[in-house]
Amino acid sequence: MAGFLVREAPRGIVRDAIYEIVVAQLRGRDEMTSKTIDLKDFFSDVDVHLGAGQLDDAVTLLTYAFGAFWRGVFEVDPLFLFSQREKLTELLDRELEAAPGPGRRAGLLNAYARLELLPSCSGDLVDHLNAVKRWDAMLDNAAAAPLFPIDEYCDFLGTMLKSLGDDKELLRLSDRADELLSERAGKAAAGRKSMDRAQTLLEQGKILSGIKELHKAKAKWFSGEGLHDALDVLLLLSEQYRGLGLAYAAKYYAMAARAIALQEPSKNLNWVLASAIFDIVEADSCAGNAFTCLQLFPILIADHVQHDNRPFDLEQHPRLQDAIGQLAALLGVLRLRDPDTRAALDASISEWPHYLRDWLLTNADNPDGFWQMESPETGWTSMQGAFLDRPFGDLGKSRLVNWEASGIRWHCRFENTYQVTAVAEQLIAEFQLIAAALADKDLGIAVSDVNVEITVSADHSKISVLCVEPSAGEFCVVLPASDHGPEQIAEVGAAFGTILYGCSVLADNELMKGFDVAALEASFVARPYAELYRNLMPEDTFAAQLRAENRPLDSERQFRSSAECFLPWFSGPGPNYDEERAVTDIGLRYSRLIPGVRHTLTNLVSNQSSYQRLLRLREEGLQDWEILSIVSNIAMNARLSERGSQSSKEWKAHAQTMMERPESPAEALDSGSFTDELFSTYRHVYHGAFLNSWQLRYPECARPAAIEKFLVKRYRLRDLDVEHVNIFQWDYGIGHADH
Template identity: 30%
Template sequence: MTDITSLGDYVRFQLASLNVKNKHHTFEDLCHQFARLAISPNFLPATGPVSAGGDQGRDSETFDAAVSNVPQIATTWSFSDGRRAVLACSLEKKPKAKIESDVNSICKTGVKPESIYFFSNQDIPVAARHSLQTWCSNTHGVHLEILDVNALAEQLTRIELFWIAQKFLNIPSEMYPRSATGEDEKYSHQRNKWIVEKVRPVSFGDFMDVKYGIRHATFTQDAKVDIPDWIGVLRSFIGQGMPDDLARRSQYEICVAALRGQNDLTSHTSIVNEYFSKIDVLDSSQQIGDAVVLLSYCSTALVLREFSFDPNQLHIWTKKLIHLIENLLKDSPGAHTKCELLQDRAYAATLPFQRGTTPTIDWDSPFKWWDRLVREIRHAPLFALESFANLLTELVPVIGDDPRFSPLTDRVNALLEGRSRGFLAAEKCRDRAIAFVESDRPVRAIRELHGAKIKWFAEETIQGTVLSMLLLSRLYADLGLMWAAKYYALAAAFLVHKHSGDQVKCLLPKIFIQLANVCYRGGEWLNFIDLLPLVGAAQYQFRSSPDDLERHQDFESVIMHALILKAVGERFGHDGVKTYLPTVLEKWPLPDGLNDLILDPPTDTLDWVMKCEDDLVWARIHTDLNGQPFSDAGAERKYEWRALGICWEVSCENSVDTIVIVEGLVSCLQIILADMADVELNLLPTKVAIQAKVSAIGKFEIKELDCNDAMKWSINLPLQGSSEDFGSYANGLASAIVAGCSLLRDQEIMKIFESSFKNGLAGKTFVVRPYHELLREFASKEHEAIRRSCTRLDTPSLDTCLHEANALAWRTGPGPGYSKKRSLKFIKNRYSRALIPVRLTLSRLRTSEEFKSFVVELRHQGYLDWHILLLICNAAINFRLPVPTGEGEDTLARNQEATMEFMGNEETAEAIEIPESAIIGESLHMKLDFQLAIVAKTWGLQLKSRTPDFKALKRVMVERYAYFIDDVEHQPLFD
């Protein structure tokens, strides 16, 4: 970089050197571009030959321009009064004779112009210039303007014209003086990387960096000198080996920069031709939108004479593009795509060469398409409504007085207001979520993030929505709810994949890495392997400097996980590592070095896996995971986790058609568990085992299976059915399972779920698309046979793999309805009432040594006197009362009535004697369990299962209802 004076001297030197290099045509082109930008865009390509030189001691002198304010390059230059001008140029070292000769020739040939502009690369003295001007005016009546090497050099150092010197004199942009205030830091970093250091761009992420650079240079006055260099960088994306989409985007950016930054699209005519030669194969709304915008730029530039091009070709392209858009609209696209196509069609209706080579615009057509667009927008939250509103604002000078304009903008404003009302609330939800994360309250953070996600679900805030989904995925994973985490990572991937925004696309590496990490932590190590090619493709396509692992530490973590997976598999002889990993990595689009690192790592890599004792290896693995390694291998698939005091297990066939459906139910169940984590459900700390089956023909069914040490269900899920049905039934099944584990009464648990769904639970279990549809995008059947043939690792106790997060721990403390006062009242009543029908029996039992031992043992187990008294009383009822016959409510009522009558009558000597075996018999544990259930019922607890888990119930009663603690003073019964 140098100062402006030194730069002028260098430009002057380069201009003077054109004679030596025999660059006559180069000088002609330079002069033509200068005249077109600094004098009038109406100049056709240079018309004069080349020659002649002087000085009068003046340091600078202005020249007449065809219009005022020439430096305002963005305005339109033309001769408003119809004057004609001619440009001539010469490299002659004695220019006086050449000027006179050319002027005579110009004035005697054709229509005589009003002005002649003569350019020379020689130093012409001021006196000589004035003499020639006087001669030309007196002889021909024509104004002559002479620009010698000094004038040209000075003008070419103007920032808006410097690109001409760069292009035709090969002057590097680094020579242009930079602003004393300094450049934008981000721009300076990108400029150094891509222009100064000449790093070769290869990925979409690199393209985004370069796009930022050229956009900044195009629309920032001090940076315009860099436009030619940025165009050179973008040309790297146009050629062999580069994706077509990147090539098209680069062509688009080059054209925009050339036109908006240099007012010179003509120099890039070949790129324009190549770009529009592929109109017929455009297949995305983003590509079509870019094509409409660029065609509008080209058409307007031609009308303003800033682009020398065939208007008939623009007419042909316009017709093709409109035909393509209308055909796509006939194919009944989704709401979002339909709105984008309608906007493109309305924009295309403003193209001036629709009807032929004479530019015209019929504004009835755009208004017609805008009306259709506004009617559809409410169904498309991801449509860029704010951008559309901004476009209408830009059109105010053109159509602002049209009577249809205000009603249109009023409707758009109403739609904008409806959207924006939720944005501020979403920001507050996000802020609260971050505060809850920082205070280690993930469940509350999840609740707030769901609020932000829903309120942000619009095009204007789509990045916030995606980032909320990613944070939700991370929080669910940290809670051990791996399939809830997987759902939100899948949804984020789908949303970004379908979105056309470049900035949003750059989130794909982060999303796929999150998805891979969820699979790794959940023990789905074969699925993790399957995702490696996708992660690699995203890393190398959408990130700048993808090989810089220090910069992209999340990608480095994926590589490390792959190394651990391979080392563990080899250490413990897992067949999946030997066959599956190499098969999948053949598709991993990574440099050979990284591929070799994973398939054949250095011998000292991960010594802790290969050299430590088995127990130490598993201890470290289990600390990092929340699932059994290679749990997705084998013929049967098991989903296991812990939450709210319950061990959850869902098993099914390990086939793609089955797991995509079953995982949808699992994710739904996990989301509900997190949503209910801070709600009092009074859950049994039991095990839930679900046997899931998917049938090609069938319906949603749930059946409870008998089991005394767990809650078991058999579930049938249909393979076919609408997404709405699946979501509704999945919520219903998951809710029924959770309710079955609760000790609350049916009406109480129903109110809780009604409140949760009213507060948006259904919107949490469904996001973007149903789980099974999203998973099908990633779950290939290609390697299904290999997966089923692989074995699961024979690990130590699986329990060490499953971690229950503190935020999802089983609820302790007093249970619903419990109070010390109420408990003591119940116990006092039990002592007084239960003694009546067994008073004599109790006197007799106190003399029995066997009974005394029995009492000591029960007390050792924690049972109190009132437990033992109830045990004796219940034995008496069962022994003395006749067994009720019949079924139904009448039988139950008669049995309860007989029991109450028995309890109110004092035991007599004539009563049938109760043998000790009726109390101390082998079925003691069943009697104690039955008694436990009776006591639980007095607290309003309801056992939903036919075969309850009494061990879990006992824990609830002991820890939450003081079953072994509460007692009242009473007379000795057994001492």
């Protein structure tokens, strides 16, 4: 390239050579200082070379220069860099105003957007949203510019995501760019971009965002010519859902992949069949469905032998070893804890090929198996750490399926028959998929337990929810006897929303804003779950009578999974929260409430028993304003109760009057009026009032302790305070005023 740096060469070629030399120096030797003269030469006539590509090169080279300066490999006066940034800004503004068509505008806007990522002066905090605005305008113009390199732009966004992670604005731009790429290069090409982004996000641990990108890739490939890639996505989705503790969602996607591959024998999809059955068995295994795993084991072996290119090389198949080892261990544990059930299961596999049956049972009865060495307590603890639900939970007259997502612990019970199990598992899978799709939205969920009875009725044509006892988290979902498909997905969403409403502090209309079509679309793939289930598990294999006559492992003992693979509870500031307002509200509570109980507070502080009660609240972490609010509520209720029965309107009017009128010494309440029971009751009453102050509601399914946790974690109930009079006579030290 140095050979082009001669006076006789055209200036355009010289500038191109400078660009390549400077970049090569930085990439190859991680140094740019020696090329300072060349760099300044390049920018000396940047205002003459105004092609979109030339301006783009100028922005790129300046970006390299900034990066090298920040890393200490380019010794240059930063004012030079800032001046070039300013010069390029002026040039781009001028050229955009004069741009004759969408093609040139799109190219200039792309360069301008990247320029927005560079600081304009020392101390300037770059806001990438300025670049996003330029890129939005760029895409508007690129839609009318057939030659715009949209493929390269999609790749650039992928690189940006590697640095910024699951930035919502970049992902939105990616969707827009994919639409344009799909129009010009086909849906398969756009699907590959979504897949690349998904891989990037998954590698960064951004699982939920990665799943969303996988769903986008799935949609593009299924509607285009990308069957192999689409099935790869289904299996990857199954793996991700299993990693989030959503076993039935994982099973659904794996069953769908297997079913599609079986329908396309000419497509060379052996790899899908060999992998999908493992995903199905692993999903059932982690869900505690050990008997189902036992029933599927011959299918697993058959698919493995038929479709894997080296089926008998066990060292190359750790998943096969794990499947055999885990099933054998569970059968071994069952022999120790429930020999009658173990004998029944042994009898159920008597018709298996003897080599397969003997292989499994010999491993299960191995006297050196680790389950033989563990104490019952240690073994139970180990199982709670390894499984999402109770092992052999698929035995018994009724099934109890437990799972957890986003702070809600679901307990779903249904009749353990062939007909009901298929559709009940489908509903659970759909609920899990919706929960995952909504997990990145703040739905104001307070940690709750919900108990859902799932029934099937031939008299029902639609999915319906009965709120049996919302205050106890009791619901009943009634399913029609026929399979439900994508046309009923809105009904599934409504059922999920009804239960979710019982766990959320949001009003109905606010909660519904969190639902979108994508949340429901993810809950259906290819065919209904129940249909896929029956194709995989014929009725005679299901063995309904054997299931009903036996029971889950240690069914009387509580099983609480400690496997750390749940969708996390949404954290961070709660809905509508504003810290400035929170601090203002605290100050108002002191100024408004103290006068109304001033003399009552003196009585409380003067009495040793009641003072100790207050002190215990403080030691729990309650701030003075919260304790004051509880005291004020107790006092107000005591005074209002003296007035006898009155309407709600009268009650509110009297309460307002009491709050506004200072307490006289004669009105002071005795300390004996403030019992432990009253403090406990009005502590939670106050939480309801606190929710109401933020335009939130008290969810029916949430227990008082869960609401308190919600307020502490998301509304800083125990963190914030303001300087105030030491109303409780604590020894605070610095930071609080005295009486």
